[in-house]
Amino acid sequence: MIPVRATGLLRDFAEAGVLEAADVHVALRLSQLGGEGAETVLLAAALAVRGVRTGSVCVDLATIAGSVLVDPDPDHPDPDDPDRDDPGAEPTPDPTGAVAPPLAWPETWDALQDSPLVAVGVDAPWRPLRLVHGLLYLDRYWQQEQLVRRELDQRAARPTPALDLSALPGLFPVPGPDRQRLAVAVAADRWVSVITGGPGTGKTHTVARLLALLLAQPGPTPRIALTAPTGKAAARLQESVQSQAAAVGLPLDLTASTLHRLLGWRPDSQSRFRHHAGNRLPYDVVVVDESSMVSLTLMARLLDAVRPTARLVLVGDPDQLTPVDAGAVLSDLVHRPAPTGAPVTAPSGIDPTELDLDGTERAQLGNGIVRLRVSHRYGHQIGALAEAIRTGDADATLGLLHDGGSLTLEPGFDALRTEVTATGVDMAAAASAGDAARAITLLGTHRLLCAHRTGPHGVTWWNEECSRWSGATGARWYAGQPLLITANDYENALHNGDTGVVVETPDGLQAAFARAGGIERIALSRLSSVVTAHALTVHRSQGSQYESVTLVLPPPTSPLLTRELFYTAITRASAHVRVIGSEESVRAAVGRQLVRASGLRRTSTG
Numbered sequence: 227m228i229p230v231r232a233t234g235l236l237r238d239f240a241e242a243g244v245l246e247a248a249d250v251h252v253a254l255r256l257s258q259l260g261g262e263g264a265e266t267v268l269l270a271a272a273l274a275v276r277g278v279r280t281g282s283v284c285v286d287l288a289t290i291a292g293s294v295l296v297d298p299d300p301d302h303p304d305p306d307d308p309d310r311d312d313p314g315a316e317p318t319p320d321p322t323g324a325v326a327p328p329l330a331w332p333e334t335w336d337a338l339q340d341s342p343l344v345a346v347g348v349d350a351p352w353r354p355l356r357l358v359h360g361l362l363y364l365d366r367y368w369q370q371e372q373l374v375r376r377e378l379d380q381r382a383a384r385p386t387p388a389l390d391l392s393a394l395p396g397l398f399p400v401p402g403p404d405r406q407r408l409a410v411a412v413a414a415d416r417w418v419s420v421i422t423g424g425p426g427t428g429k430t431h432t433v434a435r436l437l438a439l440l441l442a443q444p445g446p447t448p449r450i451a452l453t454a455p456t457g458k459a460a461a462r463l464q465e466s467v468q469s470q471a472a473a474v475g476l477p478l479d480l481t482a483s484t485l486h487r488l489l490g491w492r493p494d495s496q497s498r499f500r501h502h503a504g505n506r507l508p509y510d511v512v513v514v515d516e517s518s519m520v521s522l523t524l525m526a527r528l529l530d531a532v533r534p535t536a537r538l539v540l541v542g543d544p545d546q547l548t549p550v551d552a553g554a555v556l557s558d559l560v561h562r563p564a565p566t567g568a569p570v571t572a573p574s575g576i577d578p579t580e581l582d583l584d585g586t587e588r589a590q591l592g593n594g595i596v597r598l599r600v601s602h603r604y605g606h607q608i609g610a611l612a613e614a615i616r617t618g619d620a621d622a623t624l625g626l627l628h629d630g631g632s633l634t635l636e637p638g639f640d641a642l643r644t645e646v647t648a649t650g651v652d653m654a655a656a657a658s659a660g661d662a663a664r665a666i667t668l669l670g671t672h673r674l675l676c677a678h679r680t681g682p683h684g685v686t687w688w689n690e691e692c693s694r695w696s697g698a699t700g701a702r703w704y705a706g707q708p709l710l711i712t713a714n715d716y717e718n719a720l721h722n723g724d725t726g727v728v729v730e731t732p733d734g735l736q737a738a739f740a741r742a743g744g745i746e747r748i749a750l751s752r753l754s755s756v757v758t759a760h761a762l763t764v765h766r767s768q769g770s771q772y773e774s775v776t777l778v779l780p781p782p783t784s785p786l787l788t789r790e791l792f793y794t795a796i797t798r799a800s801a802h803v804r805v806i807g808s809e810e811s812v813r814a815a816v817g818r819q820l821v822r823a824s825g826l827r828r829t830s831t832g
């Protein structure tokens with residue numbers, strides 16, 4: 227919809243589909259408040275608002291003119307809702323490369339420097355917009371970025387107390403080079419560290435051993451917080467750490483919570499969180515899993531609240547899809563130069579030269595970053611495919627997909643239909659017989675993933691098609707029906723993104739969910755936010771693992787088709803990956819990376 231008050235450049239860009247009404251409204255409001263009439267400044271302001279709406283922290287004035295973005299799905303969720311896990315769509319570069327009406331950037335640049343709306347440079351007093359190093363920010367995001375930068379740099383520069391590494395050999399008994407051991411030593415030796423790696427590379431395994439090493443240090447027992455951006459991720463982290471607790475000597479009752487819960491989210495309060503710089507979190511170690519899903523705003527809140535003398539350990543896979551909200555902090559962190567003064571070597575007793583670290587990885591050690599590389603979960607072929615996609619090698623990706631074995635590229639749906647039908651029949655049989663364990667096992671054997679929520683390649687369409695293939699009768703509930711929880715449900719201890727299946731019980735049909743201690747059956751009438759889920763968006767599948775995954779690729783022109791989407795989807799599988807789509811779609815996906823403008827990677831000082 228084009229706002230009536232939009233004129234000139236704002237109208238041109240709104241008509242070209244680049245700006246939405248909200249972008250224009252904010253720019254016009256700023257113009258009123260600041261007494262700014264220059265069209266180019268108002269356009270730049272609207273593009274800054276739009277940048278945040280589409281995931282960037284700022285607008286890069288050097289590249290914006292050639293990289294107009296499209297917003298493929300205006301159905302954005304409420305950014306402040308902590309229950310929200312599924313963005314459904316990710317704004318990405320316009321694949322057609324179409325550029326909106328031409329813009330004279332030299333003119334715009336001059337107008338921005340002179341504008342009463344724009345603070346120019348790091349030290350200029352407050353104004354609603356800030357221009358630094360060619361990046362234009364809404365002030366709020368500039369402040370958040372500065373806070374994150376400052377906190378991380380201060381943490382990196384400050385030495386930690388001397389470490390006793392004598393427990394390490396017991397925690398990693400196999401001799402020889404081991405990146406997990408290096409990661410533990412590095413994370414224990416710093417106030418902030420990052421443990422990255424693809425799925426199944428042992429990030430949580432490493433975290434459990436890090437905690438054991440910290441608990442073995444002399445002095446008071448450290449207080450530990452385990453957290454993750456979503457309820458489902460927090461539950462997985464807790465389960466995984468608890469399952470290793472006895473083996474490495476951790477307390478058996480360590481629990482994990484969402485970041486919102488940890489920080490004390492208060493929807494009714496101005497300050498939003500109970501914990502902040504004036505009321506810090508009472509922990510000595512804070513481990514954040516699935517950090518790739520943490521936005522700039524949430525990272526700023528967290529850094530504000532963690533004590534300067536608490537070890538902050540960020541864990542995640544920076545190659546996965548980025549958060550719904552603005553910023554891609556984890557990805558920025560692994561790409562930023564080390565701050566001046568940061569130690570560039572591993573702690574004493576650890577020899578990084580043994581570990582086959584490349585130049586980048588060596589430099590990253592200076593930022594406390596260690597990347598784990600060996601997957602303990604999936605076979606060589608899926609690992610090789612993940613690496614080919616991650617490094618943008620389309621030929622290698624296609625070569626692997628054509629090689630057969632556990633990977634296939636198919637143009638049609640026949641094999642998918644056979645698989646969905648067979649699994650559906652088996653699930654219905656098990657569920658009708660009341661065998662919830664078998665029905666849940668079958669649910670984890672295969673998952674259909676799509677880029678889009680709606681449309682011919684979308685989840686909604688596929689859910690209907692798969693329901694037909696698996697013999698659903700059209701009844702609201704039926705035995706063998708796969709379920710997806712779509713909002714956190716504290717009463718039933720269910721998390722947004724949990725999956726279950728409808729099974730027959732002596733009390734009629736009920737929903738069955740896998741729990742750490744076994745299977746729980748819940749009356750269907752007690753579930754408020756639940757849908758049938760033969761298919762999921764790739765976003766929604768983040769953090770889940772299936773034996774076999776089918777990914778339906780959209781056409782090459784789809785703005786959702788990116789390397790991060792492809793990588794995230796195929797790394798959900800532990801044994802088999804089927805990609806349905808054309809070679810062109812595969813090439814388009816591998817070749818297109820999500821671009822999010824941010825100043826965090828640029829320098830360490832801003």
Ligand SMILES: Nc1ncnc2c1ncn2[C@@H]1O[C@H](COP(=O)(O)OP(=O)(O)OP(=O)(O)O)[C@@H](O)[C@H]1O
Nearest residue numbers: 406423424425426427428429430431432466602603
């Ligand atoms: N060094 C190791 N030796 C043996 N098994 C390992 C090792 N590291 C990890 N594993 C096993 O590999 C599996 C995956 O490990 P883990 O869950 O820690 O990986 P992750 O990187 O946290 O995975 P994700 O985040 O994708 O869930 C687990 O079963 C774990 O016990």
